[in-house]
Amino acid sequence: MKVLMVQHPHTFQQHDFPPLVMALGFFDGVHLGHRKVIETAKAAAVNSGWKSAVMTFDPHPSVVLSQENRPVEYITPLKEKADLISKLGIDYLFIVRFTSSFANLDPAQFVQQYVIDLNVRHVVAGFDFTYGKYGKGTMDTLPHHGMGILQVTTVTKMEEGNEKISSTAIREKLREGDTESVITFLGRYYETKGTVIHGEKRGRQLSFPTANIQLNEDYIIPKPGVYAVRLFVNGRWEKGVCNIGYKPTFHDPGQSHLSIEVHLLHFKRSIYGEEVTIEWRHRIRDEKKFHSLEDLKAQIAYDIVRASDFLQA
Known part of the structure; x- marks a missing residue:
């Protein structure tokens, strides 16, 4: 897996990469819901003859966006997250430095600069993924911002025992000391x-x-x-x-x-x-x-x- 650390604004151009199917998300924990998103992107890449990619962000957006100034506690810090994604057979991992200027991109700018300009042809993300300033971009708006040239796949919610599998739920369980039930969310x-x-x-x-x-x-x-x-x-x-x-x-x-x-x-x-x-x-x-x-x-x-x-x- 090729790992690229991306600073905003980046200088990549479309011809720097082969056609890509990209999974988008923060992916803290690389839990079973995340794996479904990433594996869906991997399968789509294989079917199309393109390369697979994942885009994640560092640090957690709350470091930049929150006013509380609290340290972030990760389920999987960056190196462990990258190792887990690599084990899923992904070709490219883009780690975008999350800064104030990056957060201020409007949704259309984000799609142009961080999807289309990277030669992404197909985007896969969870149903609740948002992008752009104030998170105004959603999976419903992504086809519009992709100007009709992007394929878009939305992965539906995964549940375990009528509870959404999410990084937030895993953090809550760990804070409660429930190290056993997180296994059914993490898969490990x-x-x-x-x-x-x-x-x-x-x-x-x-x-x-x-x-x-x-x-x-x-x-x-x-x-x-x-x-x-x-x-x-x-x-x-x-x-x-x-x-x-x-x-x-x-x-x-x-x-x-x-x-x-x-x-x-x-x-x-x-x-x-x-x-x-x-x-x-x-x-x-x-x-x-x-x-x-x-x-x-x-x-x-x-x-x-x-x-x-x-x-x-």
């Missing part, structure tokens, strides 16, 4: 990547050493609590139990930052500095404060048993 387990760093060594003092994980990107973090997880490290998956939280047994409220710590089952090697992937499987319980270290150790031992049971299933 939720994953985050990070680096093993030195922590407070509390786990070692309790006879349950942990790997303290510093996430590499602005991922959405599941709700604080204890989870059964798998950790990909040194080329293989290891089973573990993870605590996300503030360690209230050791710290007063407000005196600790959020930490992600994984105790690996049947694992004794040092992995400081290693790049790892956490695969979030099952939420076991909320984080809570214990009256004694013995109570905490007993709870951790029970958590390990429960995590082991979940990971054997």
Whole structure:
């Protein structure tokens, strides 16, 4: 897959590209609804003898358009999104830098400059895709703005259990700690990547050493609590139990930052500095404060048993 980072205004011309079938969208999570859009574009490209393409944007439009100035938490930061799209067999990935000037393009300008000028002959997008200033362009207006020379395919809403499959719904489920039901939306387990760093060594003092994980990107973090997880490290998956939280047994409220710590089952090697992937499987319980270290150790031992049971299933 050829990846092109596009700054507005770009200088590409039609003859720079073969005829393209392009899927349009932000595609955070590359969930099952997104995959349907991208795979529809891929199939149309194969049928027409053209090349397939995906256009996405970076950063999230809310960074530019929102007045709240809140950091964006991604299901799939840009590199992971690109990797997932590449696995779908796409020929071209256009990553457009989302800026104020780009956001101010009117719908007709967007279609001319970022569709027609890139030699796109066929556009595929979800039913709720919008484009241009204030999102005034819709899938209904796209044929008009395409001046009759574009083929347009609108992919209808996908649902799971009468709920629309969407990035928003996945984020809400992760914030609730519902790491199991997101599987039916993503088509896979939720994953985050990070680096093993030195922590407070509390786990070692309790006879349950942990790997303290510093996430590499602005991922959405599941709700604080204890989870059964798998950790990909040194080329293989290891089973573990993870605590996300503030360690209230050791710290007063407000005196600790959020930490992600994984105790690996049947694992004794040092992995400081290693790049790892956490695969979030099952939420076991909320984080809570214990009256004694013995109570905490007993709870951790029970958590390990429960995590082991979940990971054997």
